[in-house]
Amino acid sequence: MEKEESSSSFSTGKSAQEGALPYVPDCYVIPSSHRPDMAPEAAYVPIIDFGRLNEGREQRSMIVNHGICQSILGGALSTAFDFFKLPSEEKMKFMSGDVHRPVRYSTSLKDGIDEIQFWRVILKHYAHPLDHWIDFWPKNPPNYRENMGKYCTEERKLALELMSAITESLGLGPKYVVNKMDEGMQVMAVNCYPPCPQPDISLGLPPHSDYTCLTIVLQSSPGLEILDTEDGSWKMVPKMQSALQVHVGDHLEVLSNGRYKSIVHRAILNRGSTRISLARLHSLGMDEKMETAKELVVNHGIWQTVMGEVLYSAMEFFNLPSEEKLKFMSSDVHKPARYGTRLRDGADKIEFWRVFLKHYASPLEDWIGSWPKNPPKHRCAQVPVQRRHTIFCQIPVSEGTMTFPLTYFSFYHHKRYQTKSAYLGWFGHFLKSPKNCRLAPHSSHFCQDLEEDASLSYQVPNEFSTQQSNVGVTSQEQSAVNTNLNQYRTSGYYNVPIYPTQGGVHNIYQPFPYNWQQQPLPPYALQPHYPSHSMTYEGSGSGSFQHLLHQQRNEDNNGCD
Numbered sequence: 001m002e003k004e005e006s007s008s009s010f011s012t013g014k015s016a017q018e019g020a021l022p023y024v025p026d027c028y029v030i031p032s033s034h035r036p037d038m039a040p041e042a043a044y045v046p047i048i049d050f051g052r053l054n055e056g057r058e059q060r061s062m063i064v065n066h067g068i069c070q071s072i073l074g075g076a077l078s079t080a081f082d083f084f085k086l087p088s089e090e091k092m093k094f095m096s097g098d099v100h101r102p103v104r105y106s107t108s109l110k111d112g113i114d115e116i117q118f119w120r121v122i123l124k125h126y127a128h129p130l131d132h133w134i135d136f137w138p139k140n141p142p143n144y145r146e147n148m149g150k151y152c153t154e155e156r157k158l159a160l161e162l163m164s165a166i167t168e169s170l171g172l173g174p175k176y177v178v179n180k181m182d183e184g185m186q187v188m189a190v191n192c193y194p195p196c197p198q199p200d201i202s203l204g205l206p207p208h209s210d211y212t213c214l215t216i217v218l219q220s221s222p223g224l225e226i227l228d229t230e231d232g233s234w235k236m237v238p239k240m241q242s243a244l245q246v247h248v249g250d251h252l253e254v255l256s257n258g259r260y261k262s263i264v265h266r267a268i269l270n271r272g273s274t275r276i277s278l279a280r281l282h283s284l285g286m287d288e289k290m291e292t293a294k295e296l297v298v299n300h301g302i303w304q305t306v307m308g309e310v311l312y313s314a315m316e317f318f319n320l321p322s323e324e325k326l327k328f329m330s331s332d333v334h335k336p337a338r339y340g341t342r343l344r345d346g347a348d349k350i351e352f353w354r355v356f357l358k359h360y361a362s363p364l365e366d367w368i369g370s371w372p373k374n375p376p377k378h379r380c381a382q383v384p385v386q387r388r389h390t391i392f393c394q395i396p397v398s399e400g401t402m403t404f405p406l407t408y409f410s411f412y413h414h415k416r417y418q419t420k421s422a423y424l425g426w427f428g429h430f431l432k433s434p435k436n437c438r439l440a441p442h443s444s445h446f447c448q449d450l451e452e453d454a455s456l457s458y459q460v461p462n463e464f465s466t467q468q469s470n471v472g473v474t475s476q477e478q479s480a481v482n483t484n485l486n487q488y489r490t491s492g493y494y495n496v497p498i499y500p501t502q503g504g505v506h507n508i509y510q511p512f513p514y515n516w517q518q519q520p521l522p523p524y525a526l527q528p529h530y531p532s533h534s535m536t537y538e539g540s541g542s543g544s545f546q547h548l549l550h551q552q553r554n555e556d557n558n559g560c561d
């Protein structure tokens with residue numbers, strides 16, 4: 001069949017979007033449950049009047065009155081259009097799969113190895129300090145450097161002012177991170193989405209959140225969608241004349257201890273015209289580590305000794321002889337106390353380096369009788385913790401260490417899922433692993449929608465955060481991971497943001513490539529899972545999102561046969 005192209009048939013320079021193919025090849029086709037709605041609802045996007053900057057805590061917003069004149073905005077967009085109109089040879093001069101290259105032209109997210117391709121062409125370049133990088137930028141079109149340079153200069157001022165106002169709104173003062181950001185490295189992503197013959201079955205950019213403090217987007221026409229976390233639907237960001245779109249990225253979420261949430265977004269396509277977006281990614285320097293502001297970590301009110309007891313008793317449990325632990329082994333997720341190693345016993349294709357004990361925990365009186373009696377401390381150590389209804393999350397993992405994480409996920413009156421108050425105590429026991437074994441992407445979605453004081457939902461026991469020397473990754477390491485594992489943050493179709501919220505450091509950096517099952521990745525401590533499947537996480541197979549995807553594809557195929 002002439003349409004059976006694999007993703008490798010479409011390397012940069014020969015991609016379907018560059019060649020304006022009149023149909024969408026199979027390898028661009030998104031599984032049906034993830035296809036865009038061609039008439040999406042408009043997103044509610046708060047507008048920041050930069051003249052009257054207030055302390056809004058919005059995840060995404062538009063800025064007006066930002067002081068960048070229309071001619072600078074228009075100039076940057078038009079020079080970007082002109083760049084993509086250049087003959088292939090000219091653009092291909094910048095083609096590279098090396099993310100360290102100061103200027104890079106490419107099409108797929110991970111050149112040549114994506115299972116699904118996206119209908120986008122991209123020119124990415126470093127943009128700060130401008131005088132350091134501008135000479136690497138394209139000379140053609142002749143006004144590229146000047147026009148893009150002007151935009152970058154003005155837009156950067158705006159980003160810093162905005163960040164200043166944000167940290168001020170958090171009570172951290174205006175200079176809290178801008179000094180570091182001033183030395184940070186900023187990337188400009190010039191995205192081009194050519195007209196697509198079947199925009200209903202393909203995407204320009206898969207769902208992702210940005211690994212930034214802020215991303216500022218200038219779009220030539222609508223096409224940017226954001227995930228509405230209330231109802232799980234995608235909403236279209238309206239295009240407002242001269243407005244810039246601001247996204248909170250993962251780094252700001254971490255800095256603010258979850259008070260600002262990074263936004264999941266994607267780019268959809270249209271049949272009629274090329275769409276350009278300029279996305280400027282602002283963050284810290286390459287060797288900086290983003291940490292949660294200590295001022296924003298609320299004291300969780302549980303004594304360190306109590307916490308110590310809890311962890312210690314958990315550790316003792318895992319040290320018990322096998323027979324003792326195996327009493328709790330079960331693949332029945334409804335069992336009130338369960339010991340296991342796999343996410344879905346018997347069904348996982350990839351094993352993860354973890355054993356766990358999970359048990360229901362609230363109302364305590366109902367469940368405590370089903371918990372292990374051994375070690376004897378286990379039951380009583382937890383009581384004060386459970387009584388506080390406190391959520392905290394301690395996630396380890398570093399090479400050659402043995403660590404004892406403890407996570408309480410709260411389902412307390414979770415609105416979306418109509419659950420009754422229920423707590424789940426989770427003692428993951430991460431064994432010494434032969435390779436560096438980090439937590440795979442996941443989100444602590446259970447922390448949302450609490451009736452409790454929302455500020456509790458991101459509490460982290462300070463006393464453990466010091467143990468996390470190897471948790472959190474500097475931009476330098478991040479960038480190395482990028483290279484080795486092909487731009488993980490935007491690499492996978494199911495590239496979900498994670499909100500680990502633990503002891504001050506950002507621990508999100510693990511790749512989650514679309515075709516991760518085929519890749520020689522380091523072992524994950526936890527298998528990736530997707531927020532919207534949170535309640536079925538241990539049940540009905542949602543632990544493996546990839547599995548769902550394959551299932552979906554099989555269903556799709558069956559439908560066709």
Ligand SMILES: O=C(O)CCC(=O)C(=O)O
Nearest residue numbers: 189191219224267277279
């Ligand atoms: O094209 C868009 O509007 C979104 C671009 C984007 O999300 C990105 O470059 O990270």
Ligand SMILES: [Fe+2]
Nearest residue numbers: 209210265279
């Ligand atoms: Fe983005």
